[in-house]
Amino acid sequence: MSAVEILQAFAPELVLFLGALVLLALDMAWRRLGEGKEATILSLAVAFVILSLLLLLGFGKASALPIWGMLASDQFAFFFKGLALIGTGLVLLSSYRYLEGHTPYRGEFYAFLLLVTLAIMLVVGAVNLLMLYLAFEFLSLTSYILVGYLREEGKSSEAAIKYFLYGVTASAMMLYGISLLYGVTGTLDLVKIGPALASSGAGSWLAFPAIVLLLAGFGFKIALVPFHQWSPDTYEGAPTPVTAFLSVGPKAAGFAVLARVFITALSRFQPEWVSVLAGISMVTMTLGNLVALRQENIKRMLAYSSIAHAGYILIGLVCLVSGVTSNFTGLNGVLIYLLAYLFTNLGAFAVVIAVERATGSNRIADYAGLVKREPLLAGAMIVFLLSLIGIPGTGGFVGKFFVFGAAIQVQFYVLALVGVINSVISAFYYLNVVRHMFFLRGEEKPIAVELTLKWVIVASLIAVFVIGLYPHPFISLGTKAVQILGVAF
Amino acid sequence: MGFPILSIITFTPAIGALIILFFPKEKVNLIRRFAIAVSLIPLALSAYLWFAYNQTEGGMQFVERHIWIPAINVWYHVGVDGISVPMVFLTSLLSTLGYFYSAYTIHERVKEYYFLFLLLQTGMYGVFVALDFVLFYVFWEVGLVPMYLLIGVWGGANREYAAIKFFLYTLAGSVFMLLAILGIYFTTGSFDILKAAEVHPFADNFTLASLAFWAFFVAFAIKVPSFPFHTWLPDAHTEAPTAGSVILAGILLKLGCYGLLRIVLPIFPEPFRFYAPIVAALGLISIVYGAFVCMAQWDLKRLIAYSSVAHMGYVVLGIAAAAASLNFNHPAFKESAAIALNGATMQMFNHGIITGGLFFLVGMIYERAHTRDLKVFGGLGAKLPYYYGVVMVTGLASLGLPGLAGFWGEFLVFRGAFHIIPYITAFGVLGVVATAGYILWKVVQFMFLGPFNQEKWGHLTDMEAFEKVTMWPLLLFMVGLGFYPAPLLNIINTATTALMGKL
Numbered sequence: 001m002s003a004v005e006i007l008q009a010f011a012p013e014l015v016l017f018l019g020a021l022v023l024l025a026l027d028m029a030w031r032r033l034g035e036g037k038e039a040t041i042l043s044l045a046v047a048f049v050i051l052s053l054l055l056l057l058g059f060g061k062a063s064a065l066p067i068w069g070m071l072a073s074d075q076f077a078f079f080f081k082g083l084a085l086i087g088t089g090l091v092l093l094s095s096y097r098y099l100e101g102h103t104p105y106r107g108e109f110y111a112f113l114l115l116v117t118l119a120i121m122l123v124v125g126a127v128n129l130l131m132l133y134l135a136f137e138f139l140s141l142t143s144y145i146l147v148g149y150l151r152e153e154g155k156s157s158e159a160a161i162k163y164f165l166y167g168v169t170a171s172a173m174m175l176y177g178i179s180l181l182y183g184v185t186g187t188l189d190l191v192k193i194g195p196a197l198a199s200s201g202a203g204s205w206l207a208f209p210a211i212v213l214l215l216a217g218f219g220f221k222i223a224l225v226p227f228h229q230w231s232p233d234t235y236e237g238a239p240t241p242v243t244a245f246l247s248v249g250p251k252a253a254g255f256a257v258l259a260r261v262f263i264t265a266l267s268r269f270q271p272e273w274v275s276v277l278a279g280i281s282m283v284t285m286t287l288g289n290l291v292a293l294r295q296e297n298i299k300r301m302l303a304y305s306s307i308a309h310a311g312y313i314l315i316g317l318v319c320l321v322s323g324v325t326s327n328f329t330g331l332n333g334v335l336i337y338l339l340a341y342l343f344t345n346l347g348a349f350a351v352v353i354a355v356e357r358a359t360g361s362n363r364i365a366d367y368a369g370l371v372k373r374e375p376l377l378a379g380a381m382i383v384f385l386l387s388l389i390g391i392p393g394t395g396g397f398v399g400k401f402f403v404f405g406a407a408i409q410v411q412f413y414v415l416a417l418v419g420v421i422n423s424v425i426s427a428f429y430y431l432n433v434v435r436h437m438f439f440l441r442g443e444e445k446p447i448a449v450e451l452t453l454k455w456v457i458v459a460s461l462i463a464v465f466v467i468g469l470y471p472h473p474f475i476s477l478g479t480k481a482v483q484i485l486g487v488a489f
Numbered sequence: 490m491g492f493p494i495l496s497i498i499t500f501t502p503a504i505g506a507l508i509i510l511f512f513p514k515e516k517v518n519l520i521r522r523f524a525i526a527v528s529l530i531p532l533a534l535s536a537y538l539w540f541a542y543n544q545t546e547g548g549m550q551f552v553e554r555h556i557w558i559p560a561i562n563v564w565y566h567v568g569v570d571g572i573s574v575p576m577v578f579l580t581s582l583l584s585t586l587g588y589f590y591s592a593y594t595i596h597e598r599v600k601e602y603y604f605l606f607l608l609l610q611t612g613m614y615g616v617f618v619a620l621d622f623v624l625f626y627v628f629w630e631v632g633l634v635p636m637y638l639l640i641g642v643w644g645g646a647n648r649e650y651a652a653i654k655f656f657l658y659t660l661a662g663s664v665f666m667l668l669a670i671l672g673i674y675f676t677t678g679s680f681d682i683l684k685a686a687e688v689h690p691f692a693d694n695f696t697l698a699s700l701a702f703w704a705f706f707v708a709f710a711i712k713v714p715s716f717p718f719h720t721w722l723p724d725a726h727t728e729a730p731t732a733g734s735v736i737l738a739g740i741l742l743k744l745g746c747y748g749l750l751r752i753v754l755p756i757f758p759e760p761f762r763f764y765a766p767i768v769a770a771l772g773l774i775s776i777v778y779g780a781f782v783c784m785a786q787w788d789l790k791r792l793i794a795y796s797s798v799a800h801m802g803y804v805v806l807g808i809a810a811a812a813a814s815l816n817f818n819h820p821a822f823k824e825s826a827a828i829a830l831n832g833a834t835m836q837m838f839n840h841g842i843i844t845g846g847l848f849f850l851v852g853m854i855y856e857r858a859h860t861r862d863l864k865v866f867g868g869l870g871a872k873l874p875y876y877y878g879v880v881m882v883t884g885l886a887s888l889g890l891p892g893l894a895g896f897w898g899e900f901l902v903f904r905g906a907f908h909i910i911p912y913i914t915a916f917g918v919l920g921v922v923a924t925a926g927y928i929l930w931k932v933v934q935f936m937f938l939g940p941f942n943q944e945k946w947g948h949l950t951d952m953e954a955f956e957k958v959t960m961w962p963l964l965l966f967m968v969g970l971g972f973y974p975a976p977l978l979n980i981i982n983t984a985t986t987a988l989m990g991k992l
Contacts, residue, residue, distance in 0.1 A: 420664035
C-alpha cells in the first residue's frame with residue numbers, strides 16, 4: 001500500500017483526532033465558556049464529525065488490505081464506523097448546554113466525545129490482537145473520563161469508579177485470553193490465528209478458556225450478563241448524553257469485535273462459542289427484562305433494557321449462517337438491529353435529557369402528564385418505546401425480525417421462543433412510561449426544549465420510521481457489510 | 490393496473506390522521522367534522538366495492554401487488570374476496586358511526602382521539618385486505634397501539650389495567666404468530682398468504698405443522714376471543730369509551746375470526762382437521778360458558794362484553810366444523826362445511842352490527858344515568874319508549890330471533906355443524922336458550938319493566954336526534970338482512986365454497 005492510500009483509508013480517523021486537538025486548544029484559549037463559545041465549539045465538533053463521515057463515505061472502502069496488518073478498512077468496519085459517527089453526531093447535539101450548571105469545564109467534553117469515537121473506529125477496524133487491545137483500552141479510558149465528567153457530583157464519580165474497576169478487570173481477563181492465543185499460535189494476526197490453531201495440537205484445549213476470557217472483555221463493553229453489573233449504576237450516574245452514547249457506541253463496538261474475532265480467528269471452535277453465547281443470550285435478555293420491570297428511574301430502566309437488547313442482538317451471532325442463499329445470515333441481523341437501536345435509543349435518551357433539563361428529575365413518575373407539557377416529547381417517546389418493544393412500522397421491529405428469523409432458520413426454536421417471550425415482558429415496563437406520559441395527570445407547566453435536542457428527536461424519529469417502513473437499503477447495507485467475514489453466499 | 494381502490498380505502502384514514510396533527514387542538518368542531526368527512530371516503534368506496542365485486546368470477550379481486558422489501562421477498566400485496574368485502578364494509582360503517590357518535594360525547598383531548606381512531610381504522614382495513622404475511626402482521630400490530638391508548642386515556646375507572654392487559658394479551662399471541670410466519674417463509678421462500686395456502690407448509694412434518702398451527706390459532710383465538718383466552722375482553726370492553734367498545738366488539742374481534750378463515754383453515758388443513766375436536770370444544774365452551782356468565786352480570790356493559798364471547802363461539806364452532814369435515818370424503822360434508830363457514834362469516838358481520846349497536850345503546854344510558862348497574866334501573870320502558878324500542882329490536886336480533894339478522898349466522902352454523910359434529914353442536918343450542926335468558930330477563934326485565942323510580946330517574950330523557958341517527962343504519966341492517974340475507978350470503982358463499990373446494 002502506498003502512503004497516499006494509507007492516508008486515504010485512515011483519513012476519517014485522522015480528521016477526528018485533529019478535531020479533538022483543535023477543540024482542546026480552543027477550550028484552553030477560552031477558559032470558562034460563555035454561551036456563544038459553547039455553540040462555536042459544538043458546531044466545530046459536529047463539523048469535524050460530518051467531515052469524517054464524508055471522508056469515510058468517500059474513501060472508507062478504499063482498500064480491503066489492512067494498514068500495516070493492523071487496521072482494516074473493509075465493509076464491516078465501514079458500517080460500524082459510520083454507525084459510531086452518526087451516533088456521535090446525535091450525542092453531540094444532545095449535549096449542547098447540558099453541562100451548564102453542572103460543571104464549568106464544558107469545552108473538553110466535546111473533545112473527549114470525538115476521542116471516544118476515534119477509539120471506536122480503531123476498535124472496529126482492528127485485525128491484530130495487539131492493536132485490538134490498545135484500541136479497546138483507549139476506548140475504555142476515554143469512556144471512564146466521560147462517565148466521571150461531573151466531578152462535583154457523587155453519583156457521577158461513583159459511576160466512573162465502578163465502570164473503571166469492572167473495566168480493568170475485564171481488560172485483564174481479555175489480555176490473558178489474548179496471551180493464551182498468542183502462546184499457542186505465535187501470532188497476533190486474526191487471519192493467521194485460525195490456521196495456526198488448526199495445526200497446533202495444544203490449540204483445542206486452550207481454545208475454550210481463551211474464548212471465555214476474551215468474552216469477558218467483549219461482554220463487558222456490550223454489557224452481557226454476567227459482565228453487566230457496572231451498567232445500571234454507570235448509566236444512572238453518568239451525564240445523560242454520555243449514558244446515551246455508552247448504550248450504543250461501545251456496545252456496537254463490542255459486537256463488532258466479538259463478531260470479527262470469533263468468526264475470523266475462532267471459526268474452528270464455532271460449536272463451542274455458539275453454545276456459550278446461546279446460554280448468555282438467553283440469560284442476558286431474561287435478566288435484563290425482569291430487573292427492568294422494577295426500575296423507577298428511567299435511566300436505570302433504559303440501562304437494563306439495553307442489557308436485554310444485547311441479549312436479543314446476540315441471537316444473531318449465535319444463529320450464524322454461512323453458505324446459504326438467504327438474507328437471514330444472523331450477522332446481518334446484528335447490524336440491522338444495532339442500526340435501528342442506535343436511532344431508537346438516542347432518540348429516547350434525547351427525550352430523557354429534555355425532561356431532565358426541565359424537571360431536574362429522571363424518575364419515571366415525573367413523566368406523568370408529559371403529553372400535556374410537550375406533545376412532541378411524549379409523541380416521540382412513545383414511538384421510541386414501541387420501537388424498543390419491536391412493534392412493526394418501527395426500526396426495532398426490523399431488527400428483531402432479522403435476529404428471530406435467523407434463529408428460526410437454523411431451527412434454534414427455544415432461543416427464538418425465549419426472545420419473543422422477552423419482548424412481551426419488556427412491553428410491560430416500556431408501556432409503564434407511556435402510561436405515565438399519556439394516562440396520568442401531572443404538572444402542566446410547558447417544557448421548553450432546546451433546539452438542538454429537537455433536531456435530534458426529529459431526526460431519530462424519521463430514521464426509526466424509515467428503517468421500519470422502508471428497510472430494504474439498510475438490509476442490503478448490513479448484508480453487504482458482513483460478507484467480508486465470509487458470512488453468506 | 491387499475492384504480493388502487495383498496496389502497497385508497499386503507500390509507501385514507503391514516504392520511505386524515507396525519508392531517509389532523511396539523512389542526513390547532515382548540516378547533517374541536519373542525520376536527521370532528523374533518524374526521525367524519527374523511528371516513529366517508531372509505532365508506533363510499535367500500536359500499537362500491539361490495540357492488541363492484543364480481544361474484545360469478547369470485548376469488549381475489551382488486552388485487553394490487555408491488556415489491557416492498559426485495560431483499561426478503563416481501564410484497565405489498567392486497568386483495569379482497571367474498572369474506573373480506575363485508576368485513577371492509579363493516580369497518581367503514583362502524584368507524585363512521587363511531588366518529589359521529591363521539592362528536593357528541595367526547596369532549597376531552599379531541600384531537601388525539603380522532604388521530605388515534607383514524608390510525609386504528611387503517612390498521613383494521615389493512616388486516617382484512619393484506620395477502621402478504623409481513624403486511625398482515627404489520628397491520629395486525631399497528632391497530633394495537635391506538636386501541637391501547639384509546640382505552641387508557643378515554644376509558645372508565647379501571648382503564649389503565651384494562652389497557653395494558655389488552656396490549657399484553659394481544660402481543661403475547663402475535664409474537665408466536667411471527668415465529669410461525671418466519672417458519673413458513675423458510676419452508677416456502679415467500680411471505681405470500683395465497684401461495685402458502687397452495688403448498689401447505691410443513692405438510693411432511695406433522696410436529697412442526699402442529700406447532701405452527703397452534704401458534705397461529707392462539708394468536709387468533711386471543712383476539713376472537715375464544716375460551717380460555719377471553720379474560721382480557723370483559724375488562725377492555727367495559728373500560729373502553731363507547732365508540733372504542735363498538736370498534737372492539739364490532740371489528741377487532743373479527744380480525745381473529747378472519748385470521749382463522751384466511752390463514753389457519755386454508756394453510757393448515759391437516760393439523761386443523763386433527764385438532765378440530767379441541768377447537769370445536771373451545772367454541773362450544775365459549776358459547777355456553779359465555780352465555781351463562783352473562784346471566785350473572787349486573788354491569789350492563791360487562792354483560793354485553795361477555796355476550797361477545799358467546800357469539801364468537803358460534804364462529805369458532807362453524808370454522809371447526811368445516812375443518813372436521815375434512816375427515817369425510819362425501820361431497821355432502823363439503824357442502825355442510827361451506828354452510829357452516831357461511832354461517833360463521835355471517836355471524837361475524839351480524840355480530841358487528843348488533844353488538845356494535847348494543848354498545849352504543851349502553852353508552853347512551855350511561856351518559857344519562859352515569860351508572861350501568863342493572864339493579865338500580867327498572868320501569869324505564871314507559872319513560873324512554875324510543876330507547877326501549879331500539880333496545881328490544883337490537884336485543885332480539887342478538888338472541889337470534891328469526892326475521893332479524895342475528896338469526897342467520899347461528900342458524901347456518903348449526904345447520905352446517907350438526908351434520909359434521911352433531912354431539913358438540915347439540916350442546917351448543919343450550920347457548921341460544923341462555924342468550925334468550927339474559928337478554929330478556931337481565932336486560933329487558935331489569936331495565937325496562939317493573940316499578941319505575943321517579944325520584945331517581947325522573948330526569949332521564951329519551952334518545953336525542955344524533956343518537957337515533959347513529960342507530961338507524963344499524964337497525965336497517967338488522968331488519969333488512971333479517972328478512973333478506975341474500976346480498977350478504979351470496980357474496981360470502983363465493984368465498985367459502987372456493988375455500989372448501991381447495992381443501
